[in-house]
């Protein structure tokens with residue numbers, strides 16, 4: 419997370435046992451690495467869970483977007499638990515609700531539909547990043 | 553009749569999004585969960601220790617756990633210990649890779665050939681630690697599992713299917729006992745003796761030797777109350 423001063427933090431949940439957790443993570447990488455590399459950053463959610471000072475400062479001081487894979491909303495809860503306030507909270511399920519034809523294959527292999535779902539979500543996130551970066 | 557969850561090994565991956573080794577931790581853990589030891593392992597999304605409830609925090613009290621970490625910050629091991637119970641084993645990936653002369657993948661998002669090799673070796677290491685913890689001896693497997701076998705299992709996390717936690721005052725202090733209602737129900741249905749009941753509780757809970765008598769008394773009292781409640785209810 420070099421030069422994170424003026425960047426929007428994209429914080430996906432660390433879902434390992436849920437396919438929508440994998441979709442959220444892939445959407446984050448699409449935004450941070452391909453779509454808005456100069457305007458965004460990320461950090462390990464597990465660091466936040468543990469109360470790491472740098473990770474806490476990052477989500478408190480920068481606009482933060484959370485992405486969650488299930489109603490437990492680990493990313494949102496973890497950001498709020500350290501005093502951050504997500505600028506926007508995305509839920510992967512909402513993308514599915516709007517595109518019920520997209521069925522993710524599995525946690526470890528999203529498949530064509532899962533990748534498409536991640537792309538749609540990434541576009542929404544990128545639009546929000548643009549708003550927050552104005 | 554209630555069925556106690558089978559004793560399995562919990563795999564907690566740090567899943568670090570920021571580092572290639574974090575991805576390695578996640579990919580190898582999924583390989584162990586889905587392909588190598590699907591019947592002997594369970595997982596939980598790590599941030600659930602904070603975002604979840606008592607049942608999720610009971611995870612490492614109930615299951616022996618292996619923490620798999622992408623760097624020496626050891627988020628998985630430390631979070632497991634902080635919120636639940638100390639992990640039974642811990643693997644720190646840079647140390648593992650150095651000891652094996654393996655390389656991490658170049659990026660944090662996509663596997664490459666070096667990353668695949670490292671993930672395979674790490675998944676094997678996790679599987680071996682699972683066997684050690686469960687006391688299982690296996691012949692070395694010459695052939696990897698077939699695609700058909702490996703496609704049959706998909707890892708799912710254990711959130712929402714948490715282990716019940718009961719709080720009892722024992723030796724003047726409130727203490728947590730996991731899986732108690734499940735154990736009680738099973739024993740009531742099987743008509744087993746109080747001595748066997750306490751032995752079962754000890755399988756799922758670490759009971760300090762010096763407090764064993766106090767634990768036994770509190771648990772048998774709770775069992776008597778549970779039985780009475782069921783009879784009257």
Ligand code: SF4
Pocket residue numbers: 431432433434435436438439486487488489490491492493597598599600709711
């Ligand atoms: S929000 Fe759901 S999928 Fe994501 S880390 Fe939490 S429990 Fe796992």
Ligand code: SF4
Pocket residue numbers: 462463464465566567568569570571573574621622623624625626627628
């Ligand atoms: S152990 Fe290292 S790679 Fe894993 S979540 Fe923590 S900081 Fe990230």
